Amino acid sequence: MTGTADDQLTRTLARFILSDARREKARLLAKKARVIWRQFAANRAGLLGLCTLVAFVVLAVFAPWLATHDNPSSWSWTRVNPRYAQPSGEFLFGTDYDGKDVYSLTLYGARASLIVGFLASLISIVLGTIVGLLSGYFGKVSDEVLMRLTDFFLVIPWLPLMIVFVMLMGRSFENVIIVIGITSWPSTSRIVRAQVLSLKSMVFIERAKAVGAGGGHIIAKHILPNVFPLIFANTILLVANAIFSESFLAFLGLQDPTIISWGTMLERAYNTAAFTSFAWWVIAAPGISIVALIMAFYLIGDALDEILNPRLRRR
């Protein structure tokens, strides 16, 4: 290393401050996380939602160990257990038409529902954010084109749209995820666009332009970090919608029939006349699970919205 002694000194100082910077940054992040957690914990409903969600995730992850009966990896026609057995010590939630243990099915069903929920909303977030950023930031022609596309998806009722897409693409687990993802992005893109538009008029964006920064730099360094909290709060609600959509599609018989999800359980129950056989447990287990999980997401979403959206914040 060359340079004067003075140069050396500043270099050492810079290195010292740099390591200090990392520590400082970690400290700030931890502090921020603590603050958010405290606000979140103060919201009873949000906490209840979080507990419910954690419970479901634990059940889904440990399903093979928690299930009381054989891995019901697919629906089969060979019946070993009694049909429509009442809930009892052996069959916690009773059995269904095929004599399968409803409790074990519900555990495995949680896996499918959560996977669909998270993956579909991931697709939707990525698509929605890209579309929202492009139309909001670049404006003019791209805005018109992208927003008309968004309007197209928003105007057509999304449930029939999903049905048509699944019919066209074929019934499979992956296709259901993709279809839910590509039909639910418009709301995200609208939100992102609105936020980008308001950010774009901020002085610090104009300042970055005056410095000579290009669109890529401005989007990555200024706009994305500022829209991210909004996207995050929105994601939670999207997951809830995705889980509902999956159940809905499965109930209509548009899910891969070999997949065990709460939707396919309901479909099966409906097709095997569980409703008229008064086998309420076959319907109640997946039904209540769907409602509880969606509820949990909404409660968390509401609580987060209150924290991340300063206008709603109670003082």
Add this chain to the structure above:
Amino acid sequence: MSLWRRKEPRPLTPEEQKKAELHLLFGEDITKNFPIRGGIFSTIKGEINAVDKVDFFVNKGDTLGIVGESGCGKTTLARLIMRLVEPTSGTVVFMGGDMTSYPKPLLREARKDMQMVFQDPLSALDPRMTIKNIVGEPLFVYKLARGEELTRRVLELLEIVGLKKEYLNRFPHEFSGGQRQRINVARALALKPSMLVLDEPTSALDVSVQAQVLNLLMELQRSLGLTYIFITHDLSVIFHISDRVAVMYAGKLVELASTEALFSGPEHPYTFALLSAVPVADPNAKRDRVELTGEVPNPARPPLGCRFHPRCWKRGKICFTEEPEFREIHPNHFVACHFPLGQDRKP
């Protein structure tokens, strides 16, 4: 990609060439009209004439002050100089090239030499970035420094504007107004520009802090040989910092002269009225106070002739019909008035 955009900058005419050698920056006939849209098809209903045929020049190392009341087009002029908005017509020649004709890459290069400081120090800083990233951003954008080198340069810049090294990893909201404006100045200096456009850099600050920031700016100008375009509505600030002053009224430049000449012998009635409105600390001082009646004209429908004539006490018939030319009545003293005040100052 850009069929309609000129790829090459426009070559200067010989006269412009001559002028460009004399001045660091000059503008000719700069005009900006903003369209007024309305109706269901958002058709253009009219135009707001924000800046109209402005001529001016700045020499290297000088400070040109631009004064005028709010809404007179000062900020638009600053943004036109930076080419943050495209002018409707006119040219801005900076360091021997017509900025308004620059294609994007050339504009990017030109902006290295010309930086801007904005009015509100807080909203000009991204709330989610640390001071290090804010001040170092220009270096990062132009790929001039990364990592440790960047930190070192940022430390230098912070020292130049009188901020402590410990501030490196703080966020903008943790600072006071004066400190925030220092951060803005540090960032504007990061690329070692030759000119700064300062858009009311002190008007959001307390008076005592204003003085500190002004002194800092003057010190920097002396030590770094900077050229300033200083925009403000505060005449005492202008008097303090400027070498030459341009007075704007309703989108037009009405007077341009050296600070002494303008403050001691204003030629345009508007300048005179503006100066007479400055409070004087001596209660016994004898002053010719001019109180203007009426209001600033609507920029969508500026009056015919001289824009100041509805409020002027010296107007003649010609003022209603003919727009006065911006002419040099004394050496380096430009005025746009049919009846410059001269010795006759009495309203």
